[in-house]
Structures are given as structure tokens and as C-alpha cells.
Amino acid sequence: MTKFNEQYAINFLHLHRMGIDTHQEPVIYMRQDSYVCRAEGFGAQSRVCVSTANHSIIATVNMVTSDILSHKEVGLSESAWQLLNASEGEKAHFKHAKPADSMSSVRGKIYGTPFTDQSASEIITDITKGAYSDIQLSSFVTACADSKLTTKEVISLTRAMVSCGRTLDWGSLQVMDKHCVGGLPGNRTTPIVVAIVAASGLIMPKTSSRAITSPAGTADTMETLTPVTLSLNQIRSVVEKEGGCIAWGGAVSLSPADDILIRVEKALDLDSEGQLVASVLSKKIAAGSTDVLIDIPVGVTAKVRSLNYGRKLAKQLTETGNALGINVKTLFSDGLQPVGNGIGPALEARDILQVLKNHHRGPADLRERSITIAGEILEMGKAAPPGEGKRLAEHKLKSGEAWNKFQAICEAQGGLKEPPSANHHHCVSASKAGIVSYINNRVIAKLAKLAGAPAAPAAGLDFHVKLGDKVERETHIFTIHSEAPGELQYAIDFLNEHPGAVQIEEECI
């Protein structure tokens, strides 16, 4: 029999910061000929548990076959370095990471066995602590996609996601919230709605996400106007002062598993129905919301393509919300075309400011949608009697109270600034005269993403027409904005391959 303790004692290497950014997946770089590799049998792609005196993470191994590391060193990627809170030369210990036992429940699900409260909790716990590789995360996301989760499973997953993160507690207050089930470029009502609702005396501590598969999330858009990376204490202080805030949810770990899953959903361009419900509601519950209005745009090229599917989604949202103790109301809206003129963080921010300032260029559709949603919330919060919410919302906007409140919120968050603008533009014109008859939201969103949005905040599209508009040959349809020439070219190439993004029909005489 062999003794192991002596061997384990020398499974130590000194940490070295490689300066390699592998995005979220933590990677360690190990010499192939090191004792630790040979003793433990590590290979490229092995999942390894790395422990220092105070921290422990699970990372993927990349093997080093050159001399960029000494025999006593192990390299860390940037995310591994940060998660370990490492310092140069610090000693660390290495062993095989235990395979995530909960993957057997994922495999079970693929073969038709539903998740239980327990298996959902084990999976979400493992995901939160980084025990799943990208390949495993992708399998979980895919196994949940389409309508593969029952409401019971969604409730289990939502509860598990809430309990793995931090939560906000507002005491016994009624706390308003809203969410839009994406898929509609430019549908950036949140900042306007928060301003109206808070100006009406209700509490609305809004945490928003960054884009998942869209060219901009509310957090991306707001970040071009004011800081959104707020701590829980900062959120509390802004809300105590102004009644509302518009912060980035990811910064406060309200549902850390969701943030990990979102990255994979983004890479797959895949939002699953059940995960959508769990993702939305886990963040609302963790944020301490009691009343949530959910806007569901419906349209053939929106995320929700049919009213039938929309109703199913609404039912799952309401039932899951009720099971977990919050009041959820849904609202269907028109999802046929982009909302506002801008698509992309800074361009959408411009539209928001114009509406709040009652500027004549403020897009009418964005204004109308914001008023409708704010009106519903005012009624849910009993700030307006039934049927009177919309009228009150419109008054708050027209009177400038909403704009004042918005400025005050931004000041409390760290100051209001001008959104940036892009250096590279390409204007797309009508190839013939006629009526704008069709806009493909998916192609439009992809175009804005290829142009650089949301990573490049000034990038995106600026629309100059709406469905039903009459155009002449050479009328400007939209302008592509980019921060880098390569991205502009890439968007143009894609547009040339998908010429039907916007269609014009000749008028019948």
C-alpha cells in the first residue's frame, strides 16, 4: 500500500498571473512535466480544484509545453486570478475537482426525468460555485429550452436561484417592478417608467440586466447616462432618497447562477421559456419586489411570435410568481417593429432623454408604451384608481415631474452624463419608392450586434422610418453606427447577404 500524505504535501505550486483573459471560465496553465501533473494525472481540459490559504476555485487546465512557466509555477487566467483573490508567488494546492454529481440530474432530464426541488437546488448550487464547465452549462441550458420545463420545475429552479444569491429586503413596503420579455429592438421603456412611478410616490428599486441576445439591455443603455454598477447599500440609499433607481442587477449578485447561465444562453442565442421565467422572477424576488408587471411584446419576428405562446408564458410567469409569494401581472404589446428610433445603448439613451424632455423628436411609440406600462403599475400600487393610471402617468410626463425625477435619480446614482456617439457611419437608403411593409426584428438586432452593440456603446442602428411610412427612392431608411471600421464592414457584409431586413412595397394606384 502507498502512503499519500507525503505526496499530497508536495502538490504545491506558486501562482503566477499570466495576463490572459479567457472571459468567465477560469483557466490554469500547468507545465506538462511538473510533478503535480504527473502525480495527479492532469491533462488539458482536466477540471481541477485550486486552493490557497483562504480561497478555493474550480478551473480548467491548459497544458504548457514551453518555458513560459518555471517548474515551480502555475499560471492563472484573469478570471481565475480574481476569483482566487491571488497574489504573485502565493502557494496553492491542486487536486482533481470532484465531478459535479448534479450533472446526473441534467442527464436524467435529457432522458425525461423532471427536476425536483432537490435536484434543482443541487444543480443551481453547483453552477453558482463554478463546478460546471461551459460544455456542461450548455447542455443544461439546451435541456431546459423550448417547453421542456413544467411549471413545477420552473418553481423549483426559481426558488433555487433565489436562495443561491443575496436578497434585498424592503420591510413591509409595497415594492413595484417591471420586466419586458425582450425580443423587440429599442423597447427601452424602463427608465421612463421608473421616473414616472417614482415621481408618483411609489417605490421602484429597479435592477436590470445587460443584453442577453439583444443589442442592448436596460443596464447597457443606462450606463451611457449614469453609473449602474451600484452596491446593495448604494441602491438602498438612492431608493430611500428618490423612491427609485435603475441599477445593474449583475453587480449585486441577486441571482448569480442566472448571470452564469446568461453568458451561455448568449453564446447559443437561445432563451428558453422556463429559464426565462426562472431568470426574471428569481431576480425580482431577490430584489424584494412585491408587484411585478411583465410586458410581453408579440410579433412574428419578436421573441414571442404568437399570442398563443405568449399566453402560455404569461400563465407560467403568473403561476410561478404566485407560488413564490409575489403578485405578477402581464401585458401583451405590439411586437411587429422596433420601438423608438435608436437600437444600441447610446442611441436608445438619446430616445429616452427626448421622451422625458417632451422633445418633439421623442419617438411617439416609446412614449405611448411607457405611459401604458407606468399606468398599469400606478394602478397595481394604488397610486391611481382603476382605469385612471394612464392619465396620471401622462400627466407626470407632460408636467416635467418625470424628467425632474429621472435627473434626481441619476444624480443620486453618481451623475447624469451625455451618451457617446460613434465615428463610423453607413446610411442605408430605399431602393425604390413605396410603403415600408415589413421589418425583420431578428435581422435588425443582429445587424446592430455586428456593428458592435452592446460592447461598443455608441454602436447600433438609427431608424428613420416606421412601418407604413411612405418613402421615395433614396429616402434614408436607417444608419449603421460603429466604433470600429472592421465592425461596420462586418455589418455591411451581413446586410448585403440579408437584403430583406426592411421591405418596401410599391403603392397600388
Next chain:
Amino acid sequence: MTKFNEQYAINFLHLHRMGIDTHQEPVIYMRQDSYVCRAEGFGAQSRVCVSTANHSIIATVNMVTSDILSHKEVGLSESAWQLLNASEGEKAHFKHAKPADSMSSVRGKIYGTPFTDQSASEIITDITKGAYSDIQLSSFVTACADSKLTTKEVISLTRAMVSCGRTLDWGSLQVMDKHCVGGLPGNRTTPIVVAIVAASGLIMPKTSSRAITSPAGTADTMETLTPVTLSLNQIRSVVEKEGGCIAWGGAVSLSPADDILIRVEKALDLDSEGQLVASVLSKKIAAGSTDVLIDIPVGVTAKVRSLNYGRKLAKQLTETGNALGINVKTLFSDGLQPVGNGIGPALEARDILQVLKNHHRGPADLRERSITIAGEILEMGKAAPPGEGKRLAEHKLKSGEAWNKFQAICEAQGGLKEPPSANHHHCVSASKAGIVSYINNRVIAKLAKLAGAPAAPAAGLDFHVKLGDKVERETHIFTIHSEAPGELQYAIDFLNEHPGAVQIEEECI
């Protein structure tokens, strides 16, 4: 308007071999502050097309924030280096990789739209050329898992997989083949069957795979006895001389998409039914086989757990084979316990040699299974009249003709050698007297893998008992073999957490 050609002209960097092994996924290391990154808008995890004068690959970007690269350099991982056939300092051009359009068919499948001949072909073509990231591959594998593919879809995928790789052509000869739908540790009949069949005058150019989710594949086992990485010409010459061979299929690109998918299936520990059929048959068809016998072990802890599922699988195998012009026959076998004594490449090789040499220690069950399978193949190939195959197979084994043929095949492949043995052992004994009543194949297979199999060829388990055997307290049940102490300890830890791997029932008096 901007002009792009000048910008593109300077999207060049010089290649540097980083000496980092990232396994199969090609990675490039780029300075965050390089012109190319800024101009193209690359970020960590961007998918980039890298082109030299003669080659072009798609790779994932890791950002470099330190000085390990100069401003004019880009680093390549080992797999990127090899795929590009690069030389130090060579110039390369970089642009965004086009998103794999075929991923929209994968998303379609997740939402219920079946694959067509065309979409299957596009997906497999994209996978073969490396256009799918690991996350995308995992989603495809998961979307196909369980019974989510119809026979029509499986036929489309199989055809696509064949046409993306190289194929062997044996003229108008009848070419025999076999396959075992894994899941049963130690079920290593192939080398014995090939020896018997070739010794009977039939043609059996066997290409085998490495382990997917098991502790050893036939190629892993045979590699401990003789070289298996043969070129198509070498295979042809061995078969022309000896009538048979046992080579590694992955070395000859018979179904390159399958080799890529297998890596992800391995990471997920997931074999899907439809992909199993496509994987098996694409390799058989590409290998030029005309007649294939497929062994399906059935047992509660085997891969195929019920006869019902086995029959479904058999039907899909037969129908897909027929649609693609080959004769497929299936055979159900007992999948209750491991076959032979050894589990792991070298330990299984030892069992094979003992059976071929008619050694008294040769496991009777491995011998019996090999004779049954060889008998069926002899009848399919008309080397024996119906009902007489098994008798002929037994004769070929007993007479030493099979052993002679096996030695001749190994000599033709490059020489027969002794399998290696492990330095670290741990013996597991019965905790009480009784009858061996249950063996959990899955736990046993996992144990052998944790001990290091198949990457460490001498690692694995050596069983000393079979189901139904009478044991005393302290009778040796099995021995764990490892090449590294860390792996041995890891297997022991796992065993302690799963004590029910082998169960012993006290005898009723």
C-alpha cells in the same frame, strides 16, 4: 464613408507558438491593445478566422493583458498551431468568423423542427471545419439526445457524416464488421472476433474507436499490444496480407465530425440514441463494410437498460443501415456484469491474450461471447452454413488458428508487445461472507476512469469474482490499478462514497 481596404491591409500579425495545449479547441492569444483587436472589435471568446497563405482556421480569442507577446505577435495554442500548419514568425490575417448559419437549424431542432437532409449536411459540414464552439457542440449533442431524432433524421445525419470524411473502397468484396453498443465494462470481444473471422478466410478490416464514456475503447486496449494509428494505405496492406486488422478509426478521418462530437459526448458523459446510430454506421459505411453485426448488451446498469429500448435501437440501426445500403444484424447479450476480469486498456488486453492462447485463466464469459459473435459473422459471410457458425468459431479458437492469425495481424501492424502494468494498487475485500448479488457497471466504470483509464493504459480494475460467486469475509473482490498515487486516492475516495458498487447477500440457510 470610410474606406476599408487600407485598414484590412494592416490586419496582419506574426504567429508565435505559445506552447499551450488547450486540447482540441484552437485558441489564439491576442494583445488587448493591438491594432487588430481594436479595429475589429475582438474580445475574449470572440470567434475569429485566422488565415495564412495556405491555411485558414476558426479559433477562439483569449486576450493578453501582459507582455508575454510583442505588439506584432499573436500566440497560437498547440491545436491552432497544428491545424494552421504554422511556422514561427509567419504572417497571418484576422477577421471575425462568420457565425455558423447552421446553428439556426440546431435552435430550430430544440424548438421542434426536425433536421432535413440539407440542414444535417450544413451542420455536419460546419462541425467538420471547426465552425462550432464547444458551447455550440454541446447544445447540438444535447438537442439530439434521448429519442429526439427520427430515423429519417438519423439517416440524414449519417449520410452527412460519411460525406464529410474519407472512405475506404474494397471493390466488390463482401466486407465484415462488428460493433458493440458499449456500456459493459471489459466487453472486449473485437480482437478475438477479428482473429477468428480472418482465420476463417473472410475480410474484416476493423476500425475501432477510443473510449467515449467508458474506461477503455477497443483502440485503447489494442494500443497496449500493437500500433493502431495506421494510415489508410497501411490498413489496406495489413488487410491484403492477413484478411483483417484492428486499427484506430480516428487516425484515418473516416468520420471526422464524429470524432469532434465524441469529445463533447465524453465531457457530458452522454451518448444519444440517434447520434449513436449515426456515429456507428457512418464509420462502418466509410470503412467500406457491407455486413455489420451489432452486439447490444442489455442490463439495468448497462448503456441499454431495457430490452424495449434495445429493440428500438436495433430497429433504428437496421433501418438506417438498409437506407444507406448495408446489411445490419443485431444481437442482444447479457449486460448484467462486467465481461472478463480486467477493466482498463492493459488489463483487458491481458484477458484477450489468455483467451486467444487457450490459457486456463482466460475468462470463460469473454471466450463464450466472442465465439457467439464470430459465429454470427461467419454465417453472415457464408463461411459457415446457418446454425454452424458457432461451432466453426470455437474450432478456430481451440486449434490455435485464431491466435496465430492475431499474432500475424499484430506483426503486420508493427509488432506484438506486452501490455504495461501499474505501480499502484489497492485491493478491495468482502466485508462479509455471502453471495455476490449485484455489480453496478456504471460505478465500476467510473471507478476505473478515476483510477486513470484509459489515458493511463495500465490503470483500471481487476475483478476476482463474478455474480453468484460465494465469498468469505476478506475474500478479494477486485483490485484497483493506477499509474499515479493521486488517481489511486481519488478512486478510493469515490469508492468510499459509493459503497454499494458490489453487493454481497448473506446466504439463507
